Amino acid sequence: xxxxxxxxxxxxxxxxxxxxxxxxxxxxxxxxxxxxxxxxxxxxxxxxxxxxxxxxxxxxxxxxxxxxxxxxxxxxxxxxxxxxxxxxxxxx
Numbered sequence: 001x002x003x004x005x006x007x008x009x010x011x012x013x014x015x016x017x018x019x020x021x022x023x024x025x026x027x028x029x030x031x032x033x034x035x036x037x038x039x040x041x042x043x044x045x046x047x048x049x050x051x052x053x054x055x056x057x058x059x060x061x062x063x064x065x066x067x068x069x070x071x072x073x074x075x076x077x078x079x080x081x082x083x084x085x086x087x088x089x090x091x092x
């Protein structure tokens with residue numbers, strides 16, 4: 001309906017949607033890193049106004065291997081990562 005992923009509220013009261021990020025190339029050890037990317041939306045919900053991202057949460061020998069653990073996270077676990085990112089930015 002809104003042409004974007006569903007959003008949820010962060011601990012700072014802002015709306016966020018989440019996506020995944022996987023490195024384009026492996027690191028020196030031949031592993032790909034994967035992280036969560038949170039897009040913060042305007043109060044009207046019509047445009048992105050910022051983003052936060054986690055550190056690498058998993059690594060794998062292929063992008064799919066790195067991504068698999070992130071896709072298995074529950075929404076509650078994703079929300080915990082979001083709130084940790086918000087806190088680390090001093091936004092709470």
